[in-house]
């Protein structure tokens with residue numbers, strides 16, 4: 001924990017625990033849930049979600065969740081030049097433009113559900129100079145190095161990406177977010193995501209590597225070998241979560257991890273998305289033990305690493321729709337249910353009030 005670069009000044013030192021939501025509030029929320037005008041346990045997982053909403057808000061009954069803000073961190077990955085994706089790198093920049101135009105999958109879902117989407121170029125290779133400069137405000141570098149051959153980032157870049165992720169969370173919280181969504185965009189990013197999960201859990205590449213955008217069997221075998229090469233290259237340097245991000249991540253994944261750690265430290269709940277968001281959450285939990293109490297898993301991705309990481313974090317996805325889009329789309333799709341859960345706890349009659 002001491003060999004890596006210093007954490008961003010806005011984050012407490014790596015390993016600083018995150019306080020759990022107030023246990024008295026959890027208890028009060030459970031008690032209210034138990035008193036609602038339903039047979040005991042009849043709300044199923046919605047009941048658990050309702051307790052999480054109240055506990056992370058610090059209010060029983062919880063307030064309606066009106067301000068949900070999704071942040072999509074975009075970047076390219078040197079490893080995508082090495083046959084690990086079904087799509088070319090040029091898609092990343094093109095999709096950033098599509099987010100800006102409000103036409104990505106997550107944009108549509110977010111509009112429907114009143115969620116704001118902010119897309120940020122942390123490491124896209126294409127020069128997006130024609131876009132609003134705010135999109136590039138936090139850019140760390142153009143593309144990361146191929147993780148099976150070299151560290152993804154220099155120590156200085158990793159430090160900057162960590163600072164930037166925390167800063168973005170602070171900005172979203174200052175803008176009034178009651179609930180955050182962590183999204184991603186980047187061709188090739190399921191490869192570093194798998195590497196972060198494997199390195200964090202001490203697992204072999206084959207346990208966590210999936211098809212991403214849809215590589216075939218030969219592609220999957222090749223991608224698995226690349227992830228294993230990256231893990232072997234880094235070895236026990238990955239005992240340090242900061243070095244794990246620097247060596248096996250990217251600017252966007254590093255910033256995602258500190259975005260999540262910072263939100264948890266600030267006591268602001270986050271809906272996680274697919275394998276990229278959850279890989280970042282796993283490292284956030286290493287940086288900020290206890291952070292996962294502030295996270296809810298929006299959906300189950302088809303990527304095996306996501307399921308393994310979610311289990312380790314103790315999170316059960318809200319939705320299981322076979323989605324593998326990323327962008328925060330599965331998380332935004334879960335937002336209406338999370339909102340509904342809070343409203344049920346706040347607005348339902350109590351059983352005690354029904355009978356004379």
Ligand SMILES: O=C(O)c1ccc[n+]([C@@H]2O[C@H](COP(=O)([O-])O)[C@@H](O)[C@H]2O)c1
Pocket residue numbers: 084085086087184185186187188189190191211212213214215273274275276301302303306323324325326327
């Ligand atoms: O969220 C997921 O679980 C997920 C699973 C597969 C692919 N993706 C998205 O697809 C891109 C990465 O896939 P790949 O095959 O290029 O590594 C990236 O833009 C992700 O947002 C996302």
Ligand SMILES: Cc1cc2nc[nH]c2cc1C
Pocket residue numbers: 087091095184185186213325326327
């Ligand atoms: C078209 C396309 C859109 C995406 N959105 C997130 N990842 C993506 C990957 C591709 C290929």
